[in-house]
Amino acid sequence: MRFLYFFVRRFLHSIFVLLGLSVVIYVISRIVPGDPARMAVGYQAPQWVVNNMREYMHLNDTIPVQFFYWLRSALSGDLGISLLTRRPVIDDIRQVFPATLELALYAGLIMAIGGIMLGTLSAHHKDKWVDNVVRVFAYMGIVTPAFVFGIVFTLVFGFWLNWLPTIGRISPDLTSPPVVTGLMTVDSLLAGKPLIFIDAVKHLLMPSIALAMAGLSQGARITRATMSDNLGKDYIAAERALGIPERQVLWKFLLKPSLIPTVSILGLDIAAAIGNAFLLELIFSWPGVSRYGVRAMLAKDLNAISAVVLILGLAFVVVNICVDLVVGILDPRIRLSAQRNE
Amino acid sequence: MSGHPLLEIKDLYVQFNVYGGALKVLDGVNIEVHPGEKVGLVGETGAGKTTTMKAVLHVLPEPAAQITGGEILFDGQDILKMVPSQLKQIRGKGIAMIFQDPTLALNPVFTVGEQMSAVVQYSMEAGRNLTKREVRERSITTLKEVSLADPERLLGNYPIQLSGGMRQRICIAMALAARPKLLIADEPGTSLDVTIQDQVLRLLDELVEKRNTAIILITHSLGVVRERTDRVYVMYAGNIVENAPTTQLYSRSFHPYTQGLMAAVPKLTGGGVSDGIPGRMPAYLNPPQGCRFSPRCPRVMEICRGEKPMLREASPGHQVACFLYPRGNELEINTKWNVSSGG
Incomplete structure (x- = not known):
């Protein structure tokens, strides 16, 4: 309560x-x-x-x-008329925001799962070759801009190998499912169209992985650092010494305290991804809010710019509340001190 | 003591690999504990007491810490050669350890109940899984054994919600949950205030006495050891420098370091306060050649700087590692430690 x-x-x-x-x-x-x-x-x-x-x-x-x-x-939902599209800005946002949100959500999922797994792997094999590979990979992930990954992926998996589609949210020969949430993967499942779902996921793969690379690398590094730090803590030694099986020590008693800093960092990365998606939205012809925002800026479309900034701010606020919620669940110290300050 | 020792640490070497070299922390440690025996391990902070005990349970932070030599026999089996499934049978059930600081030894993000149940679950004989209810009941009984009030409520609490004394008792409860044959207590209660520390030590005495558990009591306080142990090992810079039955050590100690420690204990009856032993423990990166105590020893001789003294029997049951005593049945050589008056 x-x-x-x-x-x-x-x-x-x-x-x-x-x-x-x-x-x-x-x-x-x-x-x-x-x-x-x-x-x-x-x-x-x-x-x-x-x-x-x-x-x-x-x-x-x-x-x-x-x-x-x-x-x-x-x-009251009236953000004025866009000079560029001559339509109410709120309608434009309603149309473009879900595309970016979907991209950022999948990128966030990839960041969280990939980052935590790689970081854990790295910490468990500290200073061995696995760790070194992960660390080099993570450095590269951090220093390489997302659009470079976007271009390389497009070239390799799109044009050379021809495995994945390179533009848009679904293939042109498919009709979009009726808009409920605006998220293509969710709407297609709601409409009971698994083929469209698979197609939408294929379209999402490259841009969301490219968008996730920086956060994933950051997450892996933070997880590794926290975890190898916590591995030396007395409570881990004590749990091992009392005969708790190694698997449970590592995946329960070590993982939970080690996730706290990672969750905070990933939260910021996910929120930033919404704004940073701009170049990837250009490369993959993704009809998202970042692309819309940059076009508005170039056209000095003030109503649209204000709306985009506001929506990005809103995204940061929502993500931060989610981060606080997750960190509060993970860390009783924060939860309890929040109660005590009342 | 006769019969087979319960725990036998033979010539244990441990080093910590750090940037710039290896810290040669343990330099051939020998300790023996018999069933039901109460052993004290005394030495300054940083002497390697905790490292030795962590090595016994094989919980040193590897690969940074490396056991480079020696054997640790428990019931005749070498712990260092055990596979994880064998180790599981030893940890908790054979040997349990109470870590130094109960605040650090409890996981901050799990409730007491979650931590207790993980311990209780594996404290049982192999082959039977306890039901949730049994685990809870056993956790409650275990907490009651260490005189904690309201154990049902405690199970739902996180460590930060509890006092230092309660945390210490919980650590003791977890260590004793599986009825170990040997309990290692690393400076129990040191982080607590004196009255609580005394309560904790007496509780420990009582529990250990009742079950005839062997105990290794690690401390830097000679007073704590004197009242409650059968034998004392004195440790300095990764070496056991002297070991003797407790009463014998207090009436007659051989090693200059032990004599210094004894002089450093403040006495109620006149005299004064010792200045302590001048100097500091050597750095482990480049420890002194020969006897590691030689740079601080007032009776240092030529041989001490070149050769390492081995533990040898100075009188029956009393071993010392010092070149002042080259043969058996020695006379005690008293080292004058500077005791300032007035204090």
């Missing part, structure tokens, strides 16, 4: 974080040069149209009042 309270409190904190973020976004969008009213109506429009538009957009009011109007409509 008190744990629940901790989360309600954590959630309320997040609302203030988002409020702060929206202030920053709004102020920045208003201090950049250029008249939003002029941009909205176009360069050929006569001055009186611009003046009407200024009135309509509340641009003659003070900035705090403007922010209040903006926030009020943002809360």
Whole structure:
């Protein structure tokens, strides 16, 4: 029960974080040069149209009042019209965000499973050849940008070996399942179409692995470091000394305390992946929010930019709450101290 | 003591491989423990007491730590040559260990119950799995044996929710859960305040007495050893420098180091406080040639710097590793340690 309270409190904190973020976004969008009213109506429009538009957009009011109007409509789901697509920004976001979310979720899954497994393997065989291979692999994973992996994968598995599709979310000859969640793999299963599911997974493989490489490597390194540190702890020696089988010592009593730092780092990596997916979304023609955001920036499409920044901020906040939840489950010290501070 | 020893550590060498070389920590350690015997292992911090005992249970952090020589016989079988399934039969059931700091010896992210049940589960004879209920009941009985109140509630607690004394008792309970023949207690209660430490030691005495468990009591306090052991081993820089029946050691010690330790014990009856033994224990990276105590020894001779003294019988049942005593049946040579007055 008190744990629940901790989360309600954590959630309320997040609302203030988002409020702060929206202030920053709004102020920045208003201090950049250029008249939003002029941009909205176009360069050929006569001055009186611009003046009407200024009135309509509340641009003659003070900035705090403007922010209040903006926030009020943002809360009701109205983020304005995109200059680029001439559609409500919220509709655009609804369309592009799930694609990136799906990519980031799969990348996160690969990061977590791959990172923890490689790190564990490395720690159990510390300073042996397995460990050395993993460490070199991890260094390479960290220093190589995701788009390089994207290009190499496309070349090798897409063009040379021809194993995996290189563009889009599903093959063009298939029709998308009805949109429920916006996640292709989930929607296809909900619609009972396993073939579309398999096709969607094939499309996801290369971009999500490329996106996951940095986080996976980071996760492997952190897991290895924490685990080999914990291997020297007295409680592990004590558990071994009391006759608890080695397998249980390693996979239960060592793994749980060693995951705590990894979970925190992976949380940040997953949230960052949503924003960093941009180049991969270009390479794989992935209709996602990063690509949308960069196009909006190039076109000075302020409403769309604000919406993208806000959605990325929201993703960070949500991921952080999830991380706190998982760390709280793993580590009673954090859970209990959170209760004591009340 | 007659009969076969329960535990026999023969000429044990352990080194820690670190960046820049090897720390030669244990330099030929010999210890014998007979069934039901109470043995004290005394020495300064860093003398290798804990390392020796971790080697006995084969829980040194390998590959950094490496056993480079010697044998550890338990009931006549060499622990160092055992395969994991044999080792499983020894750990907990044959030999159990209470680690130095109960705060570090308990896993911080599992409840007392989760840790107890893992221990209890494997404390049984092979071939029978306990049901969840049996495990819980046994955990509760085990906790009751160490005089912990409200064991049902304790099982659901995490170590950080408990006091130091409770953690120590839980460590003792876990070590005794499988009724070991030999209990190794590494400075029990040292991290606790004095009154609690005394309670813990008395509890330990009682449990060990009741079951006739052999015990190795590791400590740096000669007072603790004097009251509760049959035989004392004195350890210095990875060597056993002297061992004797407790009463004999206190009435007549041979090794200059032991004599220094004795002089360092504050006495209630006049005298004063010793300055202790001047100097520090040598670094293990380049330990002194010959006797490792030679750089600090007031009676150092030429031979001490070149050759390592072996443990030899100085009087019946009393062994010492020192060139001051080259033959058997020696007279005690008293080393004057500087005892300042007033203190």
